Amino acid sequence: MKSVNNVDSIVFMGTSDFSLKALVAIREAGFNVVRVYTQTPKPAGRGYAIQKSVVYKYAEASGIPIHCPKNFKSVEEVERFRSIGANVAVVAAYGLIIPQVLLDIPPRGFINIHASKLPRWRGAAPIPAAILAGDTVTGITIMKMDAGVDTGDIITMGDLYINPEMSSGQLSQELSDLGAAKIVETLKKLDFSLLSARKQSEKDVTYAPKITKESCRIDWMHSAEDIRRTIKAFSPEPGAWTEIKGHRLKIFDAEVAVAEIDKNDYESRNLCHSEILHENSAAGLILDAAKFFCVDKPVHLSGMLAFCGKGVLRLLDVQLAGKKRMSGDAFIRGRRDLVGQVAG
RNA sequence: CGCGGGGUAGAGCAGUCCGGUAGCUCGUCAGGCUCAUAACCUGAAGGUCGGAGGUUCAAAUCCUUCCCCCGCAA
Numbered sequence A: 001m002k003s004v005n006n007v008d009s010i011v012f013m014g015t016s017d018f019s020l021k022a023l024v025a026i027r028e029a030g031f032n033v034v035r036v037y038t039q040t041p042k043p044a045g046r047g048y049a050i051q052k053s054v055v056y057k058y059a060e061a062s063g064i065p066i067h068c069p070k071n072f073k074s075v076e077e078v079e080r081f082r083s084i085g086a087n088v089a090v091v092a093a094y095g096l097i098i099p100q101v102l103l104d105i106p107p108r109g110f111i112n113i114h115a116s117k118l119p120r121w122r123g124a125a126p127i128p129a130a131i132l133a134g135d136t137v138t139g140i141t142i143m144k145m146d147a148g149v150d151t152g153d154i155i156t157m158g159d160l161y162i163n164p165e166m167s168s169g170q171l172s173q174e175l176s177d178l179g180a181a182k183i184v185e186t187l188k189k190l191d192f193s194l195l196s197a198r199k200q201s202e203k204d205v206t207y208a209p210k211i212t213k214e215s216c217r218i219d220w221m222h223s224a225e226d227i228r229r230t231i232k233a234f235s236p237e238p239g240a241w242t243e244i245k246g247h248r249l250k251i252f253d254a255e256v257a258v259a260e261i262d263k264n265d266y267e268s269r270n271l272c273h274s275e276i277l278h279e280n281s282a283a284g285l286i287l288d289a290a291k292f293f294c295v296d297k298p299v300h301l302s303g304m305l306a307f308c309g310k311g312v313l314r315l316l317d318v319q320l321a322g323k324k325r326m327s328g329d330a331f332i333r334g335r336r337d338l339v340g341q342v343a344g
Numbered sequence B: 001c002g003c004g005g006g007g008u009a010g011a012g013c014a015g016u017c018c019g020g021u022a023g024c025u026c027g028u029c030a031g032g033c034u035c036a037u038a039a040c041c042u043g044a045a046g047g048u049c050g051g052a053g054g055u056u057c058a059a060a061u062c063c064u065u066c067c068c069c070c071g072c073a074a
Helices: A017-028 A054-062 A075-084 A126-132 A168-188 A190-195 A224-233 A274-278 A328-334
Strands: A010-014 A033-037 A042-044 A049-051 A088-092 A110-114 A137-144 A154-161 A240-244 A247-258 A290-294 A297-301 A304-307 A312-320
Touching (some): A010 A017, A017 A088, A088 A168, A126 A137, A126 A168, A126 A224, A154 A168, A154 A190, A224 A247, A224 A312, A304 A328, A312 A328
Parallel strands (some): A010 A088, A088 A110
Antiparallel strands (some): A110 A137, A304 A312
């Protein structure tokens, strides 16, 4: 039986932690990775030290030849790739555009691991997009690459349920495990996989918008649930943030403390905010503990609380610029001067 | 040499400019009050102030140097 094809010459292209899992899995499954492409080590971080990608470090330690072109626009780079003579190329979170001339080179083409169920969330940031949208299920797509952005024919998919507690970081880890398993499965029966590929439906296409600094900024006028999802979607990187007393505060985790509340029905042991609330400008107000009267029952809330456009959020994991990351509880205990401030 | 913040009790912070008793909010432990409480009151334990030198009668604080943590930017 010819189930294991002649795929003993694989080129792997990837940069992030997400791709590293796939690379490791491919090698552990016994495939021969003959070359690794990853993004150029570049000055980054404090002091602009040269940073190698995790994939670079792994390949280096494993003795796999590494190549880091800036792009594939030159004939030289294309020919260099051709000279490897690879049977198939696997791409996962690489970060460079692969032109058609390159896609045409390997006999069995390019295969991509994408962190969503295509055609939902095409684009660069599918994981935060799924959380932000409140999706209850997402997954992995293994596809044949074509020249479009995540438009290739689908080989296989894997499902993953999003539990509401999950942050992008956790989801990304689980998806990378799933992706690693799926790519190995695909490579093991490569010819069959390629034959069974089917076109994407053009009906349910959505795009995952690029993440910007501004899209990570919290709008406290939104509901507590919306803001909670924003926080989860950008945790731990790059981190949802707000500004308080002129300083940037990142929020890595939060939970809805009260989904809905009549803003007049509460008191706080620390200070009386009724005048602020009457002005309807309470969104973003930070408190450290409060007692609410919902219907006829008093509800005691502890921890670091933030009023939203609708409801109250409990901030669980925060970090002020320049300080350590800590629980909201500890943070607000030490920074009582921030109680009663309005974040924005 | 990219810009910047920080290291003080188990946690989070103030005090540092201008040297002179180690302080705050919590937590912990013990007791009290209350119908009751994530409320309140009383008391206790817990620190070689990141390390090493130096100046001084005296250093958390001033000088030199080293280590560690973090934000921005890329």
